[in-house]
Amino acid sequence: QVQLVQSGAEVKKPGASVKVSCKASGYTFSSYAVHWVRQAPGQRLEWMGWINAGNGNTKYSQKFQGKVTITRDTSANTAYMEVSSLRSEDTAVYYCARFWPLGTAFDIWGQGTMVSVSS
Amino acid sequence: DIQMTQSPSSLSASVGDRVTITCRASQSISNYLNWYQQKPGKAPKLLIYAASSLQSGVPSRFSGSGSGTDFTLTISSLQPEDFATYYCQQSYRTFGPGTKVDIK
Numbered sequence: 001q002v003q004l005v006q007s008g009a010e011v012k013k014p015g016a017s018v019k020v021s022c023k024a025s026g027y028t029f030s031s032y033a034v035h036w037v038r039q040a041p042g043q044r045l046e047w048m049g050w051i052n053a054g055n056g057n058t059k060y061s062q063k064f065q066g067k068v069t070i071t072r073d074t075s076a077n078t079a080y081m082e083v084s085s086l087r088s089e090d091t092a093v094y095y096c097a098r099f100w101p102l103g104t105a106f107d108i109w110g111q112g113t114m115v116s117v118s119s
Numbered sequence: 120d121i122q123m124t125q126s127p128s129s130l131s132a133s134v135g136d137r138v139t140i141t142c143r144a145s146q147s148i149s150n151y152l153n154w155y156q157q158k159p160g161k162a163p164k165l166l167i168y169a170a171s172s173l174q175s176g177v178p179s180r181f182s183g184s185g186s187g188t189d190f191t192l193t194i195s196s197l198q199p200e201d202f203a204t205y206y207c208q209q210s211y212r213t214f215g216p217g218t219k220v221d222i223k
Contacts, residue, residue, distance in 0.1 A: 045214040105168040105211070
């Protein structure tokens with residue numbers, strides 16, 4: 001079945017970086033964009049950016065420009081999202097999601113990856 | 120950036136009730152409005168796309184309407200499994216703050 005499976009929970013110290021993976025299966029990976037969304041505890045969903053899995057082009061929310069890097073490996077059907085210079089405010093669940101162009105919506109979501117930042 | 124607001128922020132309703140949630144955009148977004156349901160500890164689930172189109176597999180008790188700046192999500196007869204938080208989203212970008220639905 002069509003699914004996105006993310007890497008496991010991470011605990012990091014302030015100033016470190018974290019890289020979360022999102023492995024696609026059940027569909028042609030390069031035919032769809034992958035977006036990243038984060039949700040801090042008790043907060044709303046926050047769009048971070050996306051990657052065209054076919055050509056690798058990226059676009060970031062202004063808030064995350066320079067803070068987040070999204071990449072992909074087509075041979076592994078996997079997208080990655082790296083957050084640098086972690087602060088406690090980056091503690092959140094990070095989701096990847098497949099963008100469905102017909103509906104202009106996210107039709108498939110990963111299960112989420114909890115990233116905790118603490119000294 | 121376009122801002123999204125939702126009302127109410129939370130509500131309590133009984134099984135069988137009709138529930139309506141409102142989402143407003145700070146400027147016209149045509150029909151580029153999606154609705155998601157999120158249960159605790161789970162990823163969001165797409166319910167409605169393009170303001171009024173029901174995603175495949177979603178029960179018909181869910182419906183959406185609106186265009187421009189004002190949108191609504193309606194649950195025609197609330198079921199126990201509908202306990203969740205509902206988010207609107209402008210296109211692929213900004214999400215609303217969410218509406219938490221509690222079952223009385």
